[in-house]
Structure formats: C-alpha cells, structure tokens
Amino acid sequence: MLTRKQHELIRFIQDRLEETGISPSFEEMKDALDLKSKSGVHRLISALEERGFIRRLPNRARALEVLKQPEDVTTRASARAAASSNSALTPLLKPAAPRAPANDVIEIPLHGRIAAGVPIEALEGQTMLPVPAALLGAGEHFALEVSGDSMVEAGILDGDYALIRRTDTARDGEIVVALVNGEEATLKYLRREDGMVRLDPANAAYDPQFYQPGEVEVQGKLAGLLRRYH
Numbered sequence: 001m002l003t004r005k006q007h008e009l010i011r012f013i014q015d016r017l018e019e020t021g022i023s024p025s026f027e028e029m030k031d032a033l034d035l036k037s038k039s040g041v042h043r044l045i046s047a048l049e050e051r052g053f054i055r056r057l058p059n060r061a062r063a064l065e066v067l068k069q070p071e072d073v074t075t076r077a078s079a080r081a082a083a084s085s086n087s088a089l090t091p092l093l094k095p096a097a098p099r100a101p102a103n104d105v106i107e108i109p110l111h112g113r114i115a116a117g118v119p120i121e122a123l124e125g126q127t128m129l130p131v132p133a134a135l136l137g138a139g140e141h142f143a144l145e146v147s148g149d150s151m152v153e154a155g156i157l158d159g160d161y162a163l164i165r166r167t168d169t170a171r172d173g174e175i176v177v178a179l180v181n182g183e184e185a186t187l188k189y190l191r192r193e194d195g196m197v198r199l200d201p202a203n204a205a206y207d208p209q210f211y212q213p214g215e216v217e218v219q220g221k222l223a224g225l226l227r228r229y230h
Helices: 004-020 026-032 038-050 076-085
Strands: 054-056 064-066 105-115 127-132 141-147 161-166 175-180 184-193 196-200 209-211 216-226
Touching: 004 026, 004 038, 004 064, 026 038, 038 054, 105 161, 105 184, 127 141, 141 184, 141 216, 184 209, 184 216
Parallel strands: 105 141
Antiparallel strands: 054 064, 105 127, 141 161, 161 216, 175 184, 175 216, 184 196, 196 209
C-alpha cells in the first residue's frame, strides 16, 4: 500500500511525463504536493524507488521513469483511451506506449580554453561537456573553458565554462568569442568605434583592444555560464 502523498507524487510525475516528456523538478514536486521542503520529496521518491514504482535514470539530471502505477491510479492517457473506447464510432486502439522521459542534460562540444585576458589559441581540440538544457536556447552551441580574469566584472571567472551560441554576427555591447587574425580567440564585449572593432574587457585593470574589421571574426555569442565548485 502506498501513502496518499506517494500516490499524489507518482500521479504528478506520470502526468508531467505524458504532457512534456520531462520529469518535474524537485521544486515543482514540492509545490504540487504542498510540502515544506524538498527533503520530503527525496524521501517520497526513495520510498517509491524501493518499492519498484519508479527509477532514476543514470547520467541524467532530474530524470525519472515510472515503472508501474498503483492499481487505483488512472493516468491521463489511459483515461483518454477509456473515453474513446466508449464511443461506438471510435475504432478499438491499442493504448499508446508511455512517452520516454526526455534527457534534460545534453552534451555540447568543449573546444579548449579561451582567454578572458589576452588572446590565446582556442578551438584546440574537442571533447564533450554535459550541460543542463535549460541553460541553452535555440541554435548550435559549444563550450569554452575560460582562462584569465579580464571579464570578472561581468561575473565570468577563471575556470568557468562559457556556453556559446554559434553565430557570425553580434550587436554592439554583446559578449562574443572573437577570433583575432584567424589564430587567437578571446571573450570580450564587442563594440565598433570610428571604423575599428573594439574588444572591451570587464576589468578596470585591462585596456580595450582595437583591431581593423578584417582582423576580427565573431565566432559566437555568450549564452550562459557553467561553474564547477571544488
């Protein structure tokens, strides 16, 4: 027998999976069940997992899979199927297979290190970096590890991972990956001034860098940051 809260939680998870294909967050589960803290959600999930009703998917943040439902719980999908079967004009259909939980952590290419001080060589290799999908919008993305402190006043620190949306255009004032002379890349504010391209740091200890337009190629725009704490 499951408790009332366990029933409510497994029903909420299943409904969300049917609607979006993505497991609800712990905060969403806490609010839906009117719990005071997320620790109560953890306890409910652990109890359901021990009893074989759900399982956590490996290598996926927030991803849960409903393995079975309590006998007295009717999902939205099964309710729709039952309603359809009551119509004499509706042909008998097999119940739809449950929608697989979407992976809300995706992997994007990690291309070496990029200077947030003086330009250094970038795009020097490629591995993959797992990134929460919520940090990324539409478009193609890649990541660069930040080296240096020239963007600290913009909240970009040495060792951060800059998440970059690939594009070759940018407006003045946007933070871009600028490839200089086809060899070196740097992360800076982009501005155009008197026919020149100015790459501005976000640190008063550094001076702006000025280049001819043909010397600078925009490789992408900053879309987000990922920081690891050790």
